[in-house]
Amino acid sequence: MNPTPTHHSVVIVGGGQAGLSLSYYLKQRGIDHLVVEKHDPVHAWRDQRWDSFCLVTPNWQCKLPDWEYRGPDPHGFMKKDEIIDYLEGFVKHVDAPLLDHCAVRRVVPTADGFSISTSRGEFTADQVAVCSGGYHVPVIPRLAERLPRDIVQLHSEQYRNPQALPEGAVLVVGNGQSGSQIAEDLHLAGRRVVLATGDAPRCARFYRGKDVVDWLAEMKYYDMPVDAHPLREGVRDNTNHYVTGRDGGRDIDLRRFAAEGMELYGLLVGLDGDVLRFAPDLAANLAHADAVYNGINASIDKYIAQNGIDAPPPSVYTPVWDVAQERERLGLREAGITSVIWCIGFQPDFSWLEVPVFNGRGHPGHRRGITAQPGLYFLGLPWLHTWGSGRFSGVARDAAHIAEAIEQRQGAVEAARARPAPAEALAA
Structure with missing residues (x-):
């Protein structure tokens, strides 16, 4: 009983x-x-x-x-x-x-x-x-099943540090908060990183003398209920803006990483044998992230002006690196990729x-x-x-x-x- x-x-x-x-x-x-x-x-x-x-x-x-x-x-x-x-x-x-x-x-x-x-x-x-x-439930696409078996695959929740990965290039898939920060962690450690991007937005860490979070709190953004947001409940599907608190806090600028040697691609869409296929949307992804970045800063500019706040002068982000040509294919062996980190979220x-x-x-x-x-x-x-x-x-x-x-x-x-x-x- x-x-x-x-x-x-x-x-x-x-x-x-x-x-x-x-x-x-x-x-x-x-x-x-x-x-x-x-x-x-x-x-x-x-x-x-x-x-x-x-x-x-x-x-x-x-x-x-x-x-x-x-x-x-x-x-x-x-x-x-x-x-x-x-x-x-x-x-x-x-x-x-x-x-x-x-x-x-x-x-x-x-x-x-x-x-x-x-x-x-x-x-x-x-x-x-x-x-x-x-x-x-970690999101890992079915494409992962067809990758060569000798390539180490991790989800972002399993990643610990660059030293735990085998030697060789690392493919990071996804550039939301986790993907961009893990790509930065590997990049700062001197690892060769290939980053497959999406449409994740970004924001500044500091702007006009304060942390952007401080400005947004002062502007009451964090008190806005979901039913007052322009997107209503649709905002729950938004990808978080990428930024970091590392080393006291700073922007994450993928264009700067690219200028320093990180390889950026558009959205990962397929695999033919050992050749990865990407959408030709890297330029659009970077432009979207920069537009959101500048848009948030512009809203802070407006708030400062309306309230007569004494603050350092405004600025607009201008790209430090541009996409010369969209690259839609990359051979895993040719690129020396030995590990993949899936940073595309959870269900x-x-x-x-x-x-x-x-x-x-x-x-x-x-x-x-x-x-x-x-x-x-x-x-x-x-x-x-x-x-x-x-x-x-x-x-x-x-x-x-x-x-x-x-x-x-x-x-x-x-x-x-x-x-x-x-x-x-x-x-x-």
């Missing part, structure tokens, strides 16, 4: 910064809950980031609940070990009711809540908050959540994390409410909002349980 499932008012799936932030606010409200984490709370930062990884937003934006950055360098960028220390401190600070190394296998709605099956037993809950993020996997709240691409429908399924919530997703929703800067605000919704519903659930049973039911 199966034991009776353990019941909690709320089960939080995911014990990273989002799940722990929600736990913090539920503890404040005295609401019984359990945080279920597949690995451990700092796993993603410790085990899925490369050695030279650092924040791309300044430290002052680290604003987890009652755990804001308090170090000596608020405008600096924490390195990997510092981020881990910051998060381990938050784990201790929250002291959540945590069940770690426990995989959630199935969540199903029931007549009075949810049934949750895990690798460590069965649970029931009145409400469930999904705080496991949206980056679950969500909520297959364990058997609730009809998803669209055709597997993304949940919600309004600021509250779904159409009573008692089901999401937290920590990109642009859940604002730009900072999936980051250290905004997850606390969203967690407080979800905690309030949970508290209101829990009150109604417990009030319903406390009502006397109907007379006809007692007579039966």
